[in-house]
Amino acid sequence: MSQIRVLVVDDSATMRGLITACLRRDPAIEVVGQAAEPLQARKAIKDLDPDVVTLDVEMPNMSGVDFLEKIMRLRPTPVVMVSSLTQRGADVTLQALEIGAVDCVGKPSVADSTEAFGAELVAKVKAAARARVRARADRKTPEVRGDFRGNGALIAIGASTGGVEALITMLSAFPANCPATVITQHMPETFTRSFAERLNRMSQPTVQVAFEGAPLAPGHVYVAPGGSSHLEVLGSPGVCRLSDRPPVNGHRPSVDVMFHSVAQAAGAAAVGVILTGMGRDGADGLLAMRRAGAQTFGQDEASCVVYGMPKAAAESGAVVRQGSPASLAAFVLDTCDTRARVS
Secondary structure (H helix, E strand, O other), X not given: OOOEEEEEEOOOHHHHHHHHHHHHOOOOEEEEEEEOOHHHHHHHHHHHOOOEEEEEOOOOOOOHXXXXXXXXXXXXXXXXXXXXXXXXXXXXXXXXXHHOOOXXXXXXXXXXXXXXXXXXXXXXXXXXXXOOOOOOOOOOOOOOOOOOOEOOXXXXXXXXXXXXXXXXXHHHOOOOOOOEEEEEEOOOHHHHHHHHHHHHHHOOOEEEEOOOOOEOOOOEEXXXXXXXXXXXXXXOOOEEEEEOOOOEOOEOOOHHHHHHHHHHHHHHHEEEEEOOEOOOOOXXXXXXXXXXXXXXXXXXXXXXXXXXXXXXXXXXOOOOEEEOHHHHHHHXXXXXXXXXXXX
């Protein structure tokens, strides 16, 4: 198998050197070039045709997001955003993920381990090399289900790489009185609050970061705190429980942990959805939900950025039906509506 060819774009010579050194430690990766700003990067992309680009969020002459928009429109290429772990960095990075960046990694602070940063960067670059990227088209906002009447079901959604855009598409279709919903999305802790706030602005339900004891009620969507706590459901009708027990499948929060808790707490009165992402986190938990009587859905290969988690779930027998994020929103709401059922 040929090496993954990477172009490193960052206005800091120190960061370019660090990123390059981290990537070159893996024999499967070749750093074919560096660029300090978007004009250099544009020429390098044309000349070098990299498999993956690592892109700084804030650069001179043109922001990383503006440059990313041009890449996705003119020459779609897998991009991993390298962001400062600040509020502004989080907001801009989420815009980038919505536009089409495959994933993001936070720049290490002085106190952080560069080894941990390097390991995360290498893993995400390798995943990006396998990702499906498409020319950016204006997203069509799904029609909101205005006449929805809930049957008391609980919705649980798990996602990873590519999940930001998929979740925005799904939640855009949810009405203000949607079923109580819990979400585990793999992302850095700093980004979770910005992500929840962004979802809250873009959809009709109330979306917020989950907190201990949060009551699960219609019209409320809770997002697991990134990087710090597992999100579980306790009891019926249920409340959120946060757990700091060790990572599962390499993740905290873990989709598997959430799904297993939902299977136990809600059983057949739940709906599970597994979206785009690398690895197999969520496959076992979704199977537990199906065995408990829940309706279970997975994102299809054609619409996934990385068909890893949904594939593992489908192969295990956990998924009853597959579809794009927009169609999954319709399936889920049909399942949870007192007057409709998925055919």
